[in-house]
Amino acid sequence: MGNLSESTKCHECKKSSKYFKRLSPSELEFINQNKTQLLYRKGETICKQGAFASDVLYISDGLVSSYLESSNNRHINLKILKTSEFIGLSSIYGDNIYNYSTAAIKDSTICMIKKESFKKVLTSNGDFASEIIKGYCENENQLFNKILSLGSKQMHGRLADALIYLYNQNMQEEKIFPYLSRKDIAEFAGLSTESTVRLLTEFKNDNIIDIRGKEIKVLNPDLLKEISRRG
Amino acid sequence: MGNLSESTKCHECKKSSKYFKRLSPSELEFINQNKTQLLYRKGETICKQGAFASDVLYISDGLVSSYLESSNNRHINLKILKTSEFIGLSSIYGDNIYNYSTAAIKDSTICMIKKESFKKVLTSNGDFASEIIKGYCENENQLFNKILSLGSKQMHGRLADALIYLYNQNMQEEKIFPYLSRKDIAEFAGLSTESTVRLLTEFKNDNIIDIRGKEIKVLNPDLLKEISRRG
DNA sequence: TATAAATATTGAATAGTATCAATTATATTA
DNA sequence: TAATATAATTGATACTATTCAATATTTATA
The missing domain is CATH 1.10.10.10 (Winged helix-like DNA-binding domain superfamily/Winged helix DNA-binding domain)
Incomplete structure (x- = not known):
């Protein structure tokens, strides 16, 4: 814990993403107040497909894989997620559940940001929202590639x-x-x-x-x- | 053409989507000024994967299928798109190209809205933007299903x-x-x-x-x- | 309507892929 | 380090799915 607490404040965070660069100091402080930081060990599940999503997750430091779990007990890996990437963005407006699972592939520090707080900033800061939407689009493209690969x-x-x-x-x-x-x-x-x-x-x-x-x-x-x- | 011109004005359009309901009359009029309406016959390609995307397309009336074309000459169908759905939304912020192809599966009237105009309204109207993002999320979910189906x-x-x-x-x-x-x-x-x-x-x-x-x-x-x- | 073209159906052969079992190599733990 | 557990590799086999070819059916067109 001691080792974690040093970098616990968002505005001091060295691993801040391009998304967070769009935020004002006060917005960043608001996010800071509404987040928790946790350490996940290699192999641990960070979020589980189908679980209720009350937080947006942010990889403060680590390496994470995202995957889909099928009803017949198989996994399809989607992405390797790295330091300064988000997990569960699409749960913000969607079903309120995580649509995929993620697991730490090495020890990882994860910030959990209350979804409502995140949404608040998103609504008030168009620049930030644009950046997030851009992220969606890039992501979609990768899913299309996956579909083509698996399907054809x-x-x-x-x-x-x-x-x-x-x-x-x-x-x-x-x-x-x-x-x-x-x-x-x-x-x-x-x-x-x-x-x-x-x-x-x-x-x-x-x-x-x-x-x-x-x-x-x-x-x-x-x-x-x-x-x-x-x- | 005569038959088309009756319903050519956005604010008179009976097929207006839930998205457009978020727009003010002046915004709707702005969109109206920056669009063209075209009739595609059954079987015709409406947009082509990889082509430069200068417009957002809107199905004013019709039935359209979207699909991916793989490098080895196969098609994977993605969705059936219906009256009052958009085509090519993710090109707004993304690569500037259509990431999938669409073809009319019956005669369809399509509105082509200049991307820049669409973007302008999107930036100025947060409500409209929210609705669009929500659409992204639902869409993503369907892609996950597809990946699970094809992959597992x-x-x-x-x-x-x-x-x-x-x-x-x-x-x-x-x-x-x-x-x-x-x-x-x-x-x-x-x-x-x-x-x-x-x-x-x-x-x-x-x-x-x-x-x-x-x-x-x-x-x-x-x-x-x-x-x-x-x- | 007759004819041609396109689509749907069926069977047989072949190719593609996963599963199972056995073995070897590597990593973990007492 | 020895013992154990986990992961990687290989071979044989069974299963899955596509392809090709032939035929039937439907649709489009002169």
């Missing part, structure tokens, strides 16, 4: 899509592959774990990727894109 | 999902099945046309649905939901 491609194309996405995430500051199991990758591609393992080996033998344990490097991104394109 | 279910579950969606659409004022080919249904379910036909027959033999040519009736919605649930 077979194994090779689907794994290529997953690797392209994950590799792009991996290239930024923090490496993510060390935190992902084969099962995680499989759930990004919408494949069984075994098929994923087999295909990864195939890609490796074709010098498309390099594998050292969990670490995966893309050697031939163009070919990977071509495989994605062909489906 | 096999044929029976996927067709059940498609039929449940289409049947719900069908129940409203206008019947939609007469406008849909087996191929269309297949593209909603993410299946081949032949598999779709075979499964439809199977569902019919199991008294889950009734088929008379294009007309499809759901006889046992609970069983259909159960099939969807089990995947």
